[in-house]
Amino acid sequence: MKISAFHLMPHRELPPDFERRYPSVWVTPPWGELADARRVGQYYNWTLDELLFAARAGFDGVCTNEHHQNAYGFMPSPNLMGSVLAKQTNGLDVAIVQMGMTLPTTSPPVRVAEEYGMIDCISGGRLVAGLPLGSPMDVNLAYGITPMEHRERYREAFDLVLKAWQAKEIFAWNGKYFQLGQVNLWPRPVQEPHPPVWVPGSGSISTFDFATEHNVCYCFLSYAGARAASTMMDGYWDVVDKKGLERNPYRAGFLQLVAVSETDAQAEADYAKHVEYFYHKCLHVPAQWFAPPGNQDYRSLLAANRNPVRRAEDPKTLRYKDFVNKGYVIAGSPATVRERLVEEVIKRLHVGNLMLLIQIGSMPHELTLKNTELLAREVLPGLREIWDDKGWENHWWPKSLRGARQAVPAAR
Amino acid sequence: MTETRTVSVWQDRVKMRVHVQGAGPALLFLHGPWGLTWGPFLDALARQFTVYAPEHPGTSPGDPDAIQAVDSLWDLVLCYDELLEALGLDALAAVGHSFGAMMACEVAALRSSRIRRLALLDPIGLWRDDAPVINWMLLSPAEMAAHVFAAPDGAAARAMFAVPEDPEEGALARTRLTWAMGATGKFIWPIPDKGLKKRIHRVGAPALLVWGEADRLVPRAYAKEFAGRLRDARIEVVAGAGHAPHLEQPEATARVVAAFLKT
Numbered sequence: 288m289k290i291s292a293f294h295l296m297p298h299r300e301l302p303p304d305f306e307r308r309y310p311s312v313w314v315t316p317p318w319g320e321l322a323d324a325r326r327v328g329q330y331y332n333w334t335l336d337e338l339l340f341a342a343r344a345g346f347d348g349v350c351t352n353e354h355h356q357n358a359y360g361f362m363p364s365p366n367l368m369g370s371v372l373a374k375q376t377n378g379l380d381v382a383i384v385q386m387g388m389t390l391p392t393t394s395p396p397v398r399v400a401e402e403y404g405m406i407d408c409i410s411g412g413r414l415v416a417g418l419p420l421g422s423p424m425d426v427n428l429a430y431g432i433t434p435m436e437h438r439e440r441y442r443e444a445f446d447l448v449l450k451a452w453q454a455k456e457i458f459a460w461n462g463k464y465f466q467l468g469q470v471n472l473w474p475r476p477v478q479e480p481h482p483p484v485w486v487p488g489s490g491s492i493s494t495f496d497f498a499t500e501h502n503v504c505y506c507f508l509s510y511a512g513a514r515a516a517s518t519m520m521d522g523y524w525d526v527v528d529k530k531g532l533e534r535n536p537y538r539a540g541f542l543q544l545v546a547v548s549e550t551d552a553q554a555e556a557d558y559a560k561h562v563e564y565f566y567h568k569c570l571h572v573p574a575q576w577f578a579p580p581g582n583q584d585y586r587s588l589l590a591a592n593r594n595p596v597r598r599a600e601d602p603k604t605l606r607y608k609d610f611v612n613k614g615y616v617i618a619g620s621p622a623t624v625r626e627r628l629v630e631e632v633i634k635r636l637h638v639g640n641l642m643l644l645i646q647i648g649s650m651p652h653e654l655t656l657k658n659t660e661l662l663a664r665e666v667l668p669g670l671r672e673i674w675d676d677k678g679w680e681n682h683w684w685p686k687s688l689r690g691a692r693q694a695v696p697a698a699r
Numbered sequence: 700m701t702e703t704r705t706v707s708v709w710q711d712r713v714k715m716r717v718h719v720q721g722a723g724p725a726l727l728f729l730h731g732p733w734g735l736t737w738g739p740f741l742d743a744l745a746r747q748f749t750v751y752a753p754e755h756p757g758t759s760p761g762d763p764d765a766i767q768a769v770d771s772l773w774d775l776v777l778c779y780d781e782l783l784e785a786l787g788l789d790a791l792a793a794v795g796h797s798f799g800a801m802m803a804c805e806v807a808a809l810r811s812s813r814i815r816r817l818a819l820l821d822p823i824g825l826w827r828d829d830a831p832v833i834n835w836m837l838l839s840p841a842e843m844a845a846h847v848f849a850a851p852d853g854a855a856a857r858a859m860f861a862v863p864e865d866p867e868e869g870a871l872a873r874t875r876l877t878w879a880m881g882a883t884g885k886f887i888w889p890i891p892d893k894g895l896k897k898r899i900h901r902v903g904a905p906a907l908l909v910w911g912e913a914d915r916l917v918p919r920a921y922a923k924e925f926a927g928r929l930r931d932a933r934i935e936v937v938a939g940a941g942h943a944p945h946l947e948q949p950e951a952t953a954r955v956v957a958a959f960l961k962t
Binding site: 428431433434435463575576579581588589592 | 770836837838867869882884888
């Protein structure tokens, strides 16, 4: 197993009536009413410190991500964070997992290839290159990309980035969305032929096809937990089977929310309000913004209208115990969390690259460190060797880091 | 009876389907973001004109991907030019609604002699920072009804959002409406100002601007904005209508439009 610490960098102090007072956490929350730049500077520094703490405590990787115009998670430039992490973790066997720089909004997309090249150089070849499509809120609403062109633009950008990393000669790119006369990437990444590529998705069938056709690691980023994800992930493994590819668990990544304390009861005392804050405030977005007209192709749209997935339950009606019982969040004592991660997530979904959200919603700095430390010390050792007996190679991890990682006792 | 003709344009990559009905001088009708609805408004016009109502590429049943062959607004304007050429239509009356009104202006700006008189129903295509056009593609169905119609619970609103009881028909209806918004939205996202202000001086035809009294999508300020930029334009306001006066007040709207186009 490879287990990474994931961070969204959320606003941790939204007002208690936020979701009643404002229409959305994304795109439209007013900065002047809700945030203060000096305080936000503190959030960024806490975020970096928390990820570095996770790296030193024994996590295999640290994950950042890109989102815009929101209080849910606002690292508009994941590479600003990733470059700090790369520098500060030199000497540790930790992957810098950029989950990552959004392709359709980066113009020209060789910028992604360049910045990832920089991080791979700074880190000595420890980069995992996430190449996300980006959410409609980020790409269509905040960054103005036409919904009907979102996916096509992504596919062109993806091909351009992969070619820019690998081409031995200068080449011209005469695309539909991007035209570049002389592509000649400086710097090139350390990893040959290119850093491992992860493609995050939210269960869209076309992304399963894309991920298998390009032989990348498909990462399901879900906030509804492994039980809700099982149908989706089964669908992914069906596509893997149909294409005649090996069922290597490292072909899949999964994000899980986790909250560990001394006992199950103490976990509730520690984390209940932060979990509810996350689901009630940080995911407060008008439903139709997830699929503006044209964002889904006609066939996917018709399929969705023919088989409306039974309306997902509204998380605003759920409380901490519901989130835990339903597996949205895996919370409790180290033993509880370990067992549920092994059975419900890793084995059930057949996942080799696990990402754990170590900081949830309003969770303060000290509590995040406690969660991270308990995970690293009490939970991770019970997960690491799960796939080792099967002899799978993690082709989607930096080659120099594929061996077992020695856990380092965390120093607070 | 409406006759349907299919005309191949754009190196055969787009088959444009056109509904034709009526008798009299030729009239082009370009529909808005929610697709073509042949109703009382077009029936009324067809009593005095031969109405040609094309479907925007991608909105014809069974051919959703036609829109993939039309990359830009320039491509789309030329598709219409080829269509009208193929139909042998010249010096014709034109009516456009919303996005279709913007396209009617673009077609007239490309080749001024093509359009003799121009009726624009709540057109989009210009932008004022002090009166932003609401992006209907970001609204929930209930919000959309409230912005598009003067009477959000009225018959016209119910007809636009009606979902047939048959599950397959219902799925197709929902898909058609969303896809029509996507296929038209492709040319105006995220702000419906794609350069018409630089070309509108080329429109030679006298124009009638018809505005629904309660248009909560495109503020009335745009009536003056269009009128000020067109060579010869006047404004008519239709009571009891929002952004789609031809759907909410079909008879009254047809009356002012027909009277203007006949002169």
